[in-house]
Amino acid sequence: MISLTIGPLNLTTAQVQTLQLQILTDMTTIVDYVLAQRPKIQILLSFYDYPNCVDTIGGLFGMQCNDLLNDMGTPSVTELNTAAVAFENIYAQIATTNPKVFHVSHTGLMQAFFGFPSQGIPPGQIMPPGDLTKPSPVEAMRDFGVTRDCFHFSPDGYNFLIQNTFDGYYFDRYNALYINGFE
Numbered sequence: 368m369i370s371l372t373i374g375p376l377n378l379t380t381a382q383v384q385t386l387q388l389q390i391l392t393d394m395t396t397i398v399d400y401v402l403a404q405r406p407k408i409q410i411l412l413s414f415y416d417y418p419n420c421v422d423t424i425g426g427l428f429g430m431q432c433n434d435l436l437n438d439m440g441t442p443s444v445t446e447l448n449t450a451a452v453a454f455e456n457i458y459a460q461i462a463t464t465n466p467k468v469f470h471v472s473h474t475g476l477m478q479a480f481f482g483f484p485s486q487g488i489p490p491g492q493i494m495p496p497g498d499l500t501k502p503s504p505v506e507a508m509r510d511f512g513v514t515r516d517c518f519h520f521s522p523d524g525y526n527f528l529i530q531n532t533f534d535g536y537y538f539d540r541y542n543a544l545y546i547n548g549f550e
Contacts, residue, residue, distance in 0.1 A: 377440070395461055409467050412458060412461060412468060416474055417502050420432055425514065432518075436517070445500050448501075471531065475496040476527055481506045481524075484504075484506065507521060
């Protein structure tokens with residue numbers, strides 16, 4: 368169970384659970400609606416990896432990330448990552464209750480692929496779901512030349528995210544079709 372600070376609100380565990388349940392209900396409604404329209408399709412729930420609100424909040428262009436962090440109530444890296452994992456786990460439940468819905472997690476992916484070179488942590492040393500006390504590495508974040516984005520990844524970061532999606536969903540699905548024959 369977690370508590371979460373968002374903006375001027377300090378949400379209790381009960382309030383966080385209510386928020387999670389409402390989002391889960393809304394997502395389930397959307398999934399059910401889509402499947403009612405197109406019952407033969409499959410839905411892939413693929414969320415995101417940890418932000419970096421540590422190395423991205425300085426300078427002129429970092430003001431947006433700093434403002435965003437302040438709007439969230441300035442949670443620590445651990446609080447932000449713990450909340451992200453808790454919310455993702457709630458929504459991933461849809462995939463466990465509906466055979467037409469699949470989930471691929473990306474948490475800790477950037478830590479695994481980029482490591483933290485400035486801290487002497489090479490790529491591959493931290494494996495998903497990663498270290499909750501660390502953000503995504505600054506090297507994984509989109510580069511504006513004078514600062515980095517706190518949420519969006521670099522082209523290499525997105526390539527790793529896409530590869531993880533392929534490995535976590537498409538590879539197994541289409542490999543099974545190849546082995547069993549297309550029907």
